[in-house]
Amino acid sequence: EVQLVESGGDLVKPGGSLTLSCAASGFTFNNAWMNWVRQAPGKGLEWVGRIKSKSDGGTTDYVAPVKGRFTISRDDSKSTLFLQMNNLKTEDTAVYYCLPDGGNPWGQGTLVTVSS
Amino acid sequence: DVVMTQSPLSLPVSLGQPASISCRSSQSLVHRSGNTYLNWFQQRPGQSPRRLIYMVSNRDSGVPDRFSGSGSGTDFTLKISRVEAEDVGVYYCMQGTHWPKTFGQGTKVEIK
Numbered sequence: 629e630v631q632l633v634e635s636g637g638d639l640v641k642p643g644g645s646l647t648l649s650c651a652a653s654g655f656t657f658n659n660a661w662m663n664w665v666r667q668a669p670g671k672g673l674e675w676v677g678r679i680k681s682k683s684d685g686g687t688t689d690y691v692a693p694v695k696g697r698f699t700i701s702r703d704d705s706k707s708t709l710f711l712q713m714n715n716l717k718t719e720d721t722a723v724y725y726c727l728p729d730g731g732n733p734w735g736q737g738t739l740v741t742v743s744s
Numbered sequence: 745d746v747v748m749t750q751s752p753l754s755l756p757v758s759l760g761q762p763a764s765i766s767c768r769s770s771q772s773l774v775h776r777s778g779n780t781y782l783n784w785f786q787q788r789p790g791q792s793p794r795r796l797i798y799m800v801s802n803r804d805s806g807v808p809d810r811f812s813g814s815g816s817g818t819d820f821t822l823k824i825s826r827v828e829a830e831d832v833g834v835y836y837c838m839q840g841t842h843w844p845k846t847f848g849q850g851t852k853v854e855i856k
């Protein structure tokens with residue numbers, strides 16, 4: 629069974645940093661393009677970024693609001709995806725989900741709250 | 745970015761009645777591979793989203809056959825043939841053809 633477990637969410641002050649993790653199991657992680665998607669409280673879904681598999685170059689892409697502040701990385705030996713978030717803004721407050729490129733399945737998400 | 749526009753945004757439906765959600769994209773979703781990467785997701789209250797339909801019309805495992813997807817190019821539809829109480833939630837279309845992937849605003853389905 630494919631499982632994704634996100635962790636690392638916390639309350640952080642504006643301008644602060646945080647790193648999220650996503651532990652994957654039940655599929656060949658190193659072959660998968662992986663993504664982060666977020667959902668602000670009471671709002672819709674927004675793609676944050678993706679990382680390709682190493683065999684496809686391992687490159688990353690981000691949406692404009694997070695480019696230059698967020699970094700996605702992966703540790704294939706541990707089937708773990710990371711999202712490093714710097715210079716956090718109040719508008720980054722959201723539940724963050726990791727998921728494979730096809731959009732299935734979703735984990736439970738981890739809540740990041742940016743507030744002074 | 746490709747803009748995904750859903751309608752209606754709110755859909756009150758009586759139990760056992762059909763429901764239909766429209767999703768229109770600002771650009772064609774036909775990929776150079778020939779595939780169309782249009783997915784539908786359901787988010788029940790208090791839960792994470794789950795994918796219902798992938799590549800326009802393919803139901804995910806475990807999804808009841810009362811859910812169906814159709815469409816092509818820039819115009820897509822999710823239909824529920826007979827709404828049940830467990831179908832209450834928000835439904836999102838999402839395009840995966842162009843980067844960045846984008847979602848529609850969501851359609852809230854509730855029981856009338």
